[in-house]
Amino acid sequence: MFTGIVEELGEVVTIENLGDSSRFRLRGPLVTEDAKHGDSIAVNGVCLTVVDTADGEFTADVMAETLKRSSLGALAAGSRVNLERPMALGGRLGGHLVQGHVDGTGTIAERTPGEHWEIVKISLPATLARYVVEKGSITVDGVSLTVVDAADDYFTISLIPTTLDLTTLGIKKVGDPVNLEVDVLAKYVERLLGRGTAQTAADLKDLEEIKEMDR
Template identity: 45%
Template sequence: MFTGIIESTGQVESLQSIGGDLRIRVQTALDLSDVHLGDSIATNGICLTVVDWGSNWYAADVSKESLNRSTLASWRVGQTVNVEKAMLPTTRFGGHIVSGHVDTVGEITLLRQDARSVYFEVTAPAHVAKYLAEKGSVTIDGISLTINYLSGSILSLNVIPHTAERTNIVTWKVGTKVNIEVDVLARYIERLLLGDRAAEPEVKSGLSMEFLAENGFLK
C-alpha cells in the first residue's frame, strides 16, 4: 500500500522486452538502502515488485495486464517518473489509501497557472466516472490529489508548488496521458451493492437508479 505522497522522481533507464512482457530499470535519488527483493515501489502510480536493485536504481518486471491498463507501454528511456516506496505501519498517512493498481488511463485536456498553483483538467474514460466524487481523492500518476469538481468524466484539480517541484508534473502538457487510480473504497462499495449477484458469472455492476430503488437505497 502507498499514500500517494511522492518521495522522489526517477528516470527510465532501460526497457527490455522479455517473453512478451517487459522489464524496466529506473534510476532514482530515492533512498534504496532499506529495499529488499520483492519490495513494492510505486512508479507513476503503478505498484512494481523489485527484482533487482543497486544504490541508485531498481528493476521490475511488468505484466501484460499492467501494460494494457496503464501508460507504461508508451514509456521511453529518459522519461521522468514519480517514485514512492510502500508505506510502513509507522508512516505518517499524509495522502490517502493507494493500492498502486491503476484502473485506467486519462488525458490532460487543460493546464494553466492558477496563482501559485497549477490548475489542470483530466478527462477520464466514461466508465470510471461513477467512482469519482467532488472533494474525493484520486491518484494521478501516483500523486494523491483532491478533486475540485467534476463535469461528467472531467476532473478539475490543483497542484501546489511543493507537489509540482517534487513530481513529474513539470513534464505534463495538454495531451499527456496519465495513470488514474480511483479511491479503493468506491470499488468495494459497488461490489457490495451487488449482494449475492456478485457470485454470478459474467455479472456486470448493474448499478442503476432502478436497482438502487428496488434494494432500498432510494425512496
C-alpha cells in the same frame, strides 16, 4: 499499500522488451536505499516488484496487462517517473490509501496556470468517472490529490508549487496520458449496494412465492 505522497522524481534508464513483458531499469537513489529483491515500489502509481538493485537503480518486470492498462507502455529511456515506497506500518498516512493497482488512464485536457498554483483538467472514461466526486480523493500518476470538480467525462485538480516541482505532474503536457486509481472505498460501496439490491429483490421474490402458496 501506498499513500500517494511521492518520495522521489526518478528516471527510466533502460527498457528491455521481453515479448510478453518488459524489464524496466529505473534510477531512484532514495527509494533504493533500503530496497531489496521482492520489495514493492510504486512507479507512476503502479506497484512493481523489485528484481534487483545496484548503484541507486532498480529493475522491475512489467507484464503485458500492466503495460496495456497503464501509461507505463508509453515510457522510454529518459522519462521521469514518480517513485514511492510502501507505507510502513504505524507510519503517517499523508495522502489516502493507495493500492498501486491502476484502474485505467486519463488524458491531460487543459492546464490553467494561476499565480501560485495550476488547475489541471483530466479527461477519463465513464467507467471510472462514476467513482470520482467533488472533494474526493483520486490518485494521478501515483500522486494523492483532491478533486476540485467532477463531471461525466472529466475532473479537475489544483496543483500547488510543491507538487508541480517534485512530481511529473509539473512537466506533463496537454495530450499526455496519466495513470488513474480511484478511491477503492467507492468500489467497495458500489459492490455492496449492488449485492444489497440483488438480495432485496430475491427476498421480495421469495415473499411473493410464499404468499402464492398460502392462497
